[in-house]
Amino acid sequence: MKITAYEVRPDERNTLERLCTEKGIELVMTAANLDMTTVELAEGADGVTTLGQSTFSNEVYDKLKEMGVKVVAARCVGYDRMNREYAEAQGFKLCHGSYGPNGVAEFTIMTILMAIRKMKRAMANTDDKDFTLKGKQGRQLGSLTVGVYGTGRIGYHVIKLLKGFGCKIICNDVYENPVVKEIAEYVPFDTLLAESDVITLHAPLLPSTEGVIIVNNARGGLMNIDDVIEALENEKFGVLAMDAYPGEEGIIHMTHDEDIVTNFAGEKKSWLKLQYVRSFVNVIHTPHMAFFTREAAEEMCAAG
Ligand code: COI
Secondary structure, eight states, X not given: OEEEEOSOOHHHHHHHHHHHHHTTOEEEEOSSOOSTTTGGGGTTOSEEEEOSXXXXXXXXXXXXXXXXXXXXXXXXXXXXXXXXXXXXXXXXXXXXXXXXXXXXXXXXXXXXXXXXTTHHHHXXXXXXXXXXXXXXXXXXXXXXXXXXXXXXXXXXXXXXXXXXXXXXXXXXXXXXXXXXXXXXXXXXXXXXXXXXXXXXXXXXXXXXXXXXXXXXXXXXXXXXXXXXXXXXXXXXXXXXXXXXXXXXXXXXXXXXXXXXXOOSSTTHHHHHHHXXXXXXXTEEEOOSOTTOOHHHHHHHHHHO
């Protein structure tokens, strides 16, 4: 059997090599995304594996099919970009990765604490030799209400960790998870928006969320960036902490330290908006790294 692995990070190489050697699988690895310019690297492969930034266009699937590829596996949990309907109609077997929810859940607790203790401002000010307490008064998590929108594996783990802080936890999901029900209260979505001091994972921006802390460690597409910008400009957020940013493909997991900004049009738009959003003192942005622990990276290679 042969697999072509796309989007391979340096830290994944040894694990992928070891796993494939153990199973007698021939492996081709590339750091490149799967797209029309790289699809031919899958020549002779039975399956391909990717992370979250490849292009799963109909054209790419047509070419993979023509070359005899049968399985397309994402090493990440999210499969929102995989163009599932077309792929399945073409007879591909699709799989997605799986790893423990701990890394993302712990990261979420960290970002909530950073947000409520004004850590971005504190770090920037102290770097600038400003050791005042100005603008740095925080809140204690135990006296806040945290709204958890989405109560699957990660949401549930976040709730379990939050329990230790003594905060009020309310949650909302289309499916009410029985194990969550034992430790937190499900409320209608509007109540979650109205009553939460902190909303974790994702929530739409509504006037009733004024001053709220939003943590989005899930998917950028859950936010409309122009609404986010308008809300930031109108001081509607207490803090926005985001590990996921809309249009982050081609931005995250690579350096832009030598980029020259030539214009505000076309593909640079998301990148420029990101620079603007990041410039707010109440925005914490991290480069989609909540998943990135040694433990999860190994599990992703094994599952994908
Ligand atoms: C996921 O596993 O879905 C992630 O968000 C991680 C990333 C490598 C795309």
